[in-house]
Amino acid sequence: MKKLLLISPLASNSLLGGDFYFRLPTLGxxxxxxxxxxxWEVKIIDEKVExxxxxxxxxxxxxxxxxxxxxxxxxxxDSFKQRGIKIKVVMGGMHVSKLPDEALKHCDSVVIGEAEGxxxxxxxxFNKDELKTIYRHTAFPPLASMPLPDWNLYRNKRxxxxxxxxxxxxxxxxxxxxxxxxxFGGKFRNRPVDEVEREIQNLEPFEGKFTLKNVVFxxxxxxxxxxxxxxxxxxxxxxxxxxxxxxxxxxxxxxDEILDLCRKSGCMGxxxxxxxxxxxxxxxxxxxxxKPQDYFDVIKKVHDYGIGINGSFVFGFDHDxxxxxxxxxxxxxxxxxxxxxxxxxxxxxxxxLYEKLNSEARIIDRNWSRYNTNNVVFKPKGMSPEKLLYGxxxxxxxxxxxxSIYKRLWGTTSKWNFFLPMNFGFRQTIKxxxxxxxxxxxxx
Ligand code: B12
Numbered sequence: 001m002k003k004l005l006l007i008s009p010l011a012s013n014s015l016l017g018g019d020f021y022f023r024l025p026t027l028g029x030x031x032x033x034x035x036x037x038x039x040w041e042v043k044i045i046d047e048k049v050e051x052x053x054x055x056x057x058x059x060x061x062x063x064x065x066x067x068x069x070x071x072x073x074x075x076x077x078d079s080f081k082q083r084g085i086k087i088k089v090v091m092g093g094m095h096v097s098k099l100p101d102e103a104l105k106h107c108d109s110v111v112i113g114e115a116e117g118x119x120x121x122x123x124x125x126f127n128k129d130e131l132k133t134i135y136r137h138t139a140f141p142p143l144a145s146m147p148l149p150d151w152n153l154y155r156n157k158r159x160x161x162x163x164x165x166x167x168x169x170x171x172x173x174x175x176x177x178x179x180x181x182x183x184f185g186g187k188f189r190n191r192p193v194d195e196v197e198r199e200i201q202n203l204e205p206f207e208g209k210f211t212l213k214n215v216v217f218x219x220x221x222x223x224x225x226x227x228x229x230x231x232x233x234x235x236x237x238x239x240x241x242x243x244x245x246x247x248x249x250x251x252x253x254x255x256d257e258i259l260d261l262c263r264k265s266g267c268m269g270x271x272x273x274x275x276x277x278x279x280x281x282x283x284x285x286x287x288x289x290x291k292p293q294d295y296f297d298v299i300k301k302v303h304d305y306g307i308g309i310n311g312s313f314v315f316g317f318d319h320d321x322x323x324x325x326x327x328x329x330x331x332x333x334x335x336x337x338x339x340x341x342x343x344x345x346x347x348x349x350x351x352x353l354y355e356k357l358n359s360e361a362r363i364i365d366r367n368w369s370r371y372n373t374n375n376v377v378f379k380p381k382g383m384s385p386e387k388l389l390y391g392x393x394x395x396x397x398x399x400x401x402x403x404s405i406y407k408r409l410w411g412t413t414s415k416w417n418f419f420l421p422m423n424f425g426f427r428q429t430i431k432x433x434x435x436x437x438x439x440x441x442x443x444x
Contacts, residue, residue, distance in 0.1 A: 001041045005058035006032060009076055010047035011069035011372055022429070023049050025157075027164040027219060028064050028093060028115075030149035035119040042153065047072070049158040054079045059086075060126055063107070064093040067348050068372035070103075077106040088131055090122060094183050095368070098350035104133055112136040113183070114169070116146065140184070143169060143191040148199055161215060162245075163203050167196050167233055168220040173249075175275075176285040176352040177314065177345060180221050188225040197236045214266075218246035223270070224258055234261035242266040243418075245310075249273060250290055253301040262307060268418055269308035269338065272298070277327060281317035286352075299335045308338035308414030315395070316345035316388050318381040325391040329398045336408050338419040339426070340399045343373035344392050345380075374433060393430075400427040 008026040026046050033042045045052045054076065061080045065073035073096075077089045092111040096103035100110040109131050111118050118135045125131050151163065169189050174181035205214060223246040224230040237244075238261075248270050252258060262270070276282055277292045302309055313328050332340045347354040347363060348371065357363050357378045364385065365377040374392075376385040383391070398404060405423045412419075 001039065002059045003057055004033075004036055004040045004042045004060050004062065005056065006042065006044045006062045006064070007052060007073075007076055008044070008046040008048065008064050009052075009069045009072035011066070011072065011369065023159050024162065024217070025154055025159050025164055026064065027149070027166065029062070030151070030153060030164075031146070032062055032064075032092070032115045032119055033153055034147040034149050035115055036123065037120075040123070044153050046157065046159075052076065055083075059088070060123075061087060061089045063089065063091045065091070065095050066093065067095045067368050068370070070095045071367070071369045074103070074106040077103075081106070081108075088126060090131075094179050095349065097183060098348075100134055108133070110134055114141055116143075117141040140170070140187075140189060143189050144195065146191065146195065148202055151204065163216050164219050165196065165199055165203075165216050166219045167191055167223070167229075168225050171221050171225070173286065173289075174352070175273075175287050176356070177347070179348045179351055182350045188222075190226055190229045193229065193233050193236055196233060200237060200240055200242070214240065214242045216242050216244040218244060221247055223248050223262075224252050224255070227255060227258065230258055231261060234258070234265045238265045240266075243268050245269050245271070247271040247273075250294070250298045253298050259302065259305045259307070263305045267307050269310055269414065270302065271310040271312055271339075271341065272302075273312045275312065275314050276317055276320070277324075277331060278317070278319045280319040284318065295331070296335055299337065303336070303413050306413050308412070308419050310339035310341050311335075311337040312341040312343070314343045314345050315392050316376070316378075316380045320380070321382040322387055322391065324382075325395040325398075329395050329404070332399060333404050333407050336412055338408065338412065338414055339422060342392060342395055342399070344376055344388060345378070346371050346373045346375075347378055396430045400430055 006029045008029055029044050033044060036042050058080070061077070063073045063077055073091065077091065080087050080089050088109070089107040090109040090111060091103045091107045092115060096110050097112045100112060103110045109122065110133065111122060112134060113136060117137060122131070122135055167190060169184040170187050171180045171184070172186050172188065174186060200216070203214070203216070243266050245268055250272060252270070273287070274290060274295060275285065275287055279292060282288055282290045282292070299309055311332055315324060345353070347357045362379040363377060364379055365375070370377055376389045379385060380388050400423060409420055409423070
């Protein structure tokens with residue numbers, strides 16, 4: 001039987017890297033594995049949770065990578081290629097899809113975009129010894145009839161006990177800094193509800209010592225992208241007694257029925273992209289539908305449904321000055337956000353932001369390992385790179401101080417027993433990352 005080895009490399013210095021609270025499964029590789037015919041023996045190694053033996057046997061190696069992990073991915077690809085021409089290496093994922101020529105210096109083939117509709121051809125070509133350098137779609141593939149991911153491939157790995165499920169791909173908003181629209185397209189593509197329901201029905205509770213069961217993270221960038229679909233889907237999942245987390249926009253509060261269905265179907269928390277408290281920043285990044293003056297009401301309304309919020313904020317936009325860190329943290333504490341997800345603005349290849357900063361000659365660091373949103377890789381407008389870096393770490397520390405955790409979680413209507421350990425987990429990771437980040441960032 002031919003051996004397929006799929007690898008997810010570890011971005012070692014990433015805040016959301018290998019730490020306990022971020023040991024989350026890599027859905028992309030499960031999808032690639034599911035598309036592989038049964039005459040292949042498939043194994044997945046995720047460096048977040050296990051070591052990779054570079055000497056193991058494989059006929060074909062498939063590597064995924066987000067930008068901050070791509071240097072490690074190239075190292076791994078080089079290492080397999082050095083073992084001889086018999087092992088072929090294929091790379092996929094968002095970074096190499098944007099920069100296939102860069103990747104081809106390290107691997108035999110690049111799959112640009114989604115594996116569905118291409119992976120089968122890659123394997124057929126491999127069998128004929130006719131692997132091409134580039135595989136790409138002529139149109140975004142439909143999301144119907146996806147084979148079910150086989151979670152047994154992740155059995156006994158040291159992941160947190162959470163299943164990842166997707167219902168949608170694509171996003172029409174095309175925010176300047178985001179990789180989603182330029183990767184998955186500007187239209188929401190929904191999977192048939194029956195198929196998502198079947199996938200959920202087939203999820204097995206995690207074995208072992210964890211008490212959390214039926215925890216699902218919906219990886220969709222906006223769980224309410226298509227409201228009619230979302231309502232139908234949420235109704236369908238009510239009987240499965242899930243405890244789920246997902247991502248959405250501020251617009252969720254415009255629809256009480258959706259919020260009610262979220263609550264009834266077991267939604268514990270939603271990541272909401274607030275991004276900035278500045279109108280100017282929001283309209284420049286293409287997210288003018290976010291109205292900072294409404295943020296308190298948005299948060300209160302979601303809380304009223306017993307749902308916690310992971311509020312996402314980005315620092316370093318052109319209208320940010322040195323006061324942005326304090327203003328933002330003050331807001332998040334007042335608004336009682338259960339989780340705060342702070343990032344330094346980062347120009348990922350393929351985004352409008354990358355094009356803009358590149359054309360303005362403002363990119364100062366091209367080492368992809370530092371494109372992890374914990375480093376400054378460009379020249380900000382309203383402050384020095386140093387101020388941005390230190391301000392960001394100060395904001396993280398302040399947000400995760402004991403007094404802030406107490407003020408934010410005390411009296412909350414959401415599932416505080418879920419968010420309290422998460423805050424402590426983040427606190428630990430941040431302490432480590434601050435030490436590592438301040439010592440290791442050469443961008444400033
Ligand atoms: C869940 C998630 C996470 C999780 C888990 C990630 C994981 N291991 O899968 C966590 C929270 C840990 C995380 C962390 C980070 N994330 Co994240 N994350 C996501 C999210 C929301 C969903 C990922 C997902 O499962 N997608 C669905 C799967 C099916 O898609 P996929 O992985 O792209 O795979 C498909 C294709 O790309 C392709 N493919 C992928 N790999 C391969 C390999 C081969 C061989 C082949 C043939 C095909 C192939 O086929 C797959 C099926 O079609 C995406 C947004 C999104 N919509 O994708 C952001 C996203 C991927 N993350 C992003 C970022 C920036 C980060 C962080 C840097 C953020 C931070 N502030 O620290 C860190 C980096 C951590 C690290 N280790 O490097 C960016 C990536 C940008 C880029 N150019 O790389 C995204 C796109 C968000 C965005 N809006 O821009 N993330």
